[in-house]
Amino acid sequence: MLTATAIAVDGLGFAAWLFLSSVGLTLIYGVMKILNIAHGGFYALGAYSSAWAIGVYTTTGSTVALTFLLIPLAALIAGAVAGLIVERGVLKFMYGRDEVLMVLVTYAIFLILEDVTKLIWGTQSYVAWQPAFYFGTVEIFDIPYTVYKFITIGTALVVGVSLLLVLNRTRVGKLLLVVIEDREISGALGINVNLFFTVTFVSGAILGALGGAITAPEISVSPGIGAEIVVLSFAVIVIGGMGSIGGAMIGALIVGFARAASVHLYPPAELFSIYLVMAAVLAVKPYGLFALAESRKI
Amino acid sequence: MTKHLDRTELGLLIALPFLILVAFILPKWIVNYVHVSMGTGLVALGVMIQMRAGLVSFGQGLYFCVGGYAAGLMAKFLGVTDFFVLLASGIVAALILSSLLGFLLRRYREIFYAMLTLAVSMILFGLLSSTEELGSTDGFNLPTPSYLGWHPEGETSRLTLYTLTCCVAIGCAIVLNRFLKGPTGYVNEAIRENELRVEYLGTSARQAVHITYVLAATVSAIGGVLWALPLGHVDPEMTNWTTSGQFVFVSILSGTGNIVAPMIGTFILEIVRVYAVEISPNTWQMILGTMMLLTIIFLPKGLWSLFGGKKKSGKSAGADAPTAGE
Numbered sequence: 001m002l003t004a005t006a007i008a009v010d011g012l013g014f015a016a017w018l019f020l021s022s023v024g025l026t027l028i029y030g031v032m033k034i035l036n037i038a039h040g041g042f043y044a045l046g047a048y049s050s051a052w053a054i055g056v057y058t059t060t061g062s063t064v065a066l067t068f069l070l071i072p073l074a075a076l077i078a079g080a081v082a083g084l085i086v087e088r089g090v091l092k093f094m095y096g097r098d099e100v101l102m103v104l105v106t107y108a109i110f111l112i113l114e115d116v117t118k119l120i121w122g123t124q125s126y127v128a129w130q131p132a133f134y135f136g137t138v139e140i141f142d143i144p145y146t147v148y149k150f151i152t153i154g155t156a157l158v159v160g161v162s163l164l165l166v167l168n169r170t171r172v173g174k175l176l177l178v179v180i181e182d183r184e185i186s187g188a189l190g191i192n193v194n195l196f197f198t199v200t201f202v203s204g205a206i207l208g209a210l211g212g213a214i215t216a217p218e219i220s221v222s223p224g225i226g227a228e229i230v231v232l233s234f235a236v237i238v239i240g241g242m243g244s245i246g247g248a249m250i251g252a253l254i255v256g257f258a259r260a261a262s263v264h265l266y267p268p269a270e271l272f273s274i275y276l277v278m279a280a281v282l283a284v285k286p287y288g289l290f291a292l293a294e295s296r297k298i
Numbered sequence: 299m300t301k302h303l304d305r306t307e308l309g310l311l312i313a314l315p316f317l318i319l320v321a322f323i324l325p326k327w328i329v330n331y332v333h334v335s336m337g338t339g340l341v342a343l344g345v346m347i348q349m350r351a352g353l354v355s356f357g358q359g360l361y362f363c364v365g366g367y368a369a370g371l372m373a374k375f376l377g378v379t380d381f382f383v384l385l386a387s388g389i390v391a392a393l394i395l396s397s398l399l400g401f402l403l404r405r406y407r408e409i410f411y412a413m414l415t416l417a418v419s420m421i422l423f424g425l426l427s428s429t430e431e432l433g434s435t436d437g438f439n440l441p442t443p444s445y446l447g448w449h450p451e452g453e454t455s456r457l458t459l460y461t462l463t464c465c466v467a468i469g470c471a472i473v474l475n476r477f478l479k480g481p482t483g484y485v486n487e488a489i490r491e492n493e494l495r496v497e498y499l500g501t502s503a504r505q506a507v508h509i510t511y512v513l514a515a516t517v518s519a520i521g522g523v524l525w526a527l528p529l530g531h532v533d534p535e536m537t538n539w540t541t542s543g544q545f546v547f548v549s550i551l552s553g554t555g556n557i558v559a560p561m562i563g564t565f566i567l568e569i570v571r572v573y574a575v576e577i578s579p580n581t582w583q584m585i586l587g588t589m590m591l592l593t594i595i596f597l598p599k600g601l602w603s604l605f606g607g608k609k610k611s612g613k614s615a616g617a618d619a620p621t622a623g624e
Contacts, residue, residue: 035409090591100354100408104550105594107543111587118580227540231420234413271424275417282414283402 005141007260013149015256016156017215022233023159023248024207030243031180031200033099037106038086039208039233040226041113045082046209047225048121050074051216054128067131075213076206082113083205087198095197114226125222132217152214156252159207163245176200180243235278241288250289254281306475306557310468317464321457330528331568333460336467337525338362339564342548343474344514344521346560349549350478351510352490356412357419358545361392361515363537365522367426368392370440370532381443381462385523392519393512400508407493419537426534437533440526456528463524467561470517475557477513482506547586551593553600563601 025039053074054067135147167173178186179196187193240247258277262269321329341362365388372378372387427435485506488496493503526532552563574582
């Protein structure tokens with residue numbers, strides 16, 4: 001019972017973190033057909049700027065409560081600035097090129113972003129634990145959990161639901177779905193496709209940064225976290241079907257619970273269980289659980 | 299297979315004695331870089347022959363690691379130190395694993411191929427990082443190799459290993475050159491252009507991809523063994539996706555035009571890295587990324603296209619970068 005509860009709560013916690021970190025990736029792929037390796041760079045930028053901002057702020061000795069405003073703010077600024085520079089500075093010139101080529105381009109950008117974070121924040125670790133313990137802990141079956149974990153889960157839910165609502169219930173969302181359906185026709189209908197691309201990419205970057213910013217208080221922020229999250233979010237969005245937000249939710253839950261289960265039942269399997277799940281899903285459903293089959297073009 | 303040697307093969311054979319001679323003339327540190335980059339260069343070659351079919355493997359480190367670990371395990375648990383046995387065990391391990399995985403991977407193309415190769419290599423990464431018997435993330439050491447019962451030491455050992463590495467690496471390059479000029483090599487180019495038409499013409503694209511995958515894996519494993527022996531060490535970082543990314547980087551930079559390009563590219567990169575890391579350690583990846591972007595934008599066929607690319611424009615359809623055009 002104890003283990004089952006632990007797996008359930010930890011699984012949800014992992015899933016929330018994974019969903020926040022990968023939903024931007026799936027959004028960008030869905031709209032722009034770019035598998036954005038640079039996403040890991042946005043995640044790292046978000047984590048660093050959030051940890052740094054919290055660190056600077058807490059040295060002033062003011063109330064910790066305000067850090068909960070700092071986290072989304074840091075993500076917003078870091079994601080928007082980096083996303084705009086990358087999209088306007090590089091990707092804008094590459095639209096319409098081969099999908100594999102775009103993977104290589106974003107890989108190059110990822111490498112650059114890795115060093116940008118090192119140049120700005122150095123190579124030492126940042127620890128910004130204050131927000132994580134501000135609300136204290138709750139006990140479920142004698143196991144203490146930080147309230148922060150539940151805030152993360154709540155944030156993931158809110159982000160997921162509001163994205164789905166925006167896409168399906170608003171005018172902008174419906175226009176975006178038209179752009180996804182057919183770029184050329186929507187351009188001919190008078191939709192500003194390039195603007196949609198820019199907005200989508202920047203939103204994706206902000207979401208990636210938010211994933212990093214929210215996680216920052218729970219981990220030690222150090223070089224390499226970007227490279228780690230890239231492969232994890234690949235696993236998440238591939239399992240669910242790339243470009244599907246609902247798919248990313250399911251993917252995050254599957255990967256989250258797989259990881260929580262292996263952490264509690266057989267710790268050495270923690271890392272490879274995730275990729276094993278991914279490979280297993282792909283072996284049965286080659287394009288993910290929720291992807292629509294595409295016809296082959298001659 | 300024709301008996302006639304083409305220009306590249308002739309060049310490689312002529313270069314072999316010079317390459318070996320280099321070990322006796324140039325300073326030791328530079329020879330070490332040549333030595334090590336022959337190992338990693340073979341892995342870049344493995345990435346490159348898949349690119350000819352339009353497939354980008356973001357997990358070639360898997361076989362680099364399998365080769366190194368197969369040799370390492372033989373030495374660690376069976377006490378084998380013979381160079382040829384270690385090399386053979388790397389090859390056999392890669393052959394078995396890639397033949398099996400090939401059945402899964404040959405169904406995928408484009409980004410799915412890239413991601414699935416990445417996922418498979420990360421499975422091994424996770425597995426090795428958590429196996430304490432094999433030193434977890436620290437890896438373990440390899441002994442100095444012996445040669446058919448001969449146990450040289452010190453300088454002799456180093457030079458013997460270097461000479462054999464040169465021979466094996468050049469041999470692999472010639473075999474791969476033959477492969478690219480052979481039937482499957484040409485089918486691969488056709489797959490990149492239009493897979494469906496290849497199948498309408500009665501050839502199995504999946505089979506060609508499978509063969510290419512196994513061949514690339516084998517060459518990468520050989521590279522892994524050749525890389526691990528001079529360093530005397532293996533660790534899971536060999537199969538991390540960032541390592542695989544560097545192999546992709548070299549193939550993009552040097553292009554798919556010629557079999558020699560990735561080998562030279564690896565060496566140059568190795569040397570640039572030494573200086574870049576020394577001068578400014580935190581901008582090394584930035585330099586890599588910028589070089590890669592510039593190459594993709596301005597030289598889509600890689601640096602190799604700068605040399606004599608126009609001479610064979612008539613028949614050089616195969617020299618195109620995998621991802622150019624569209």
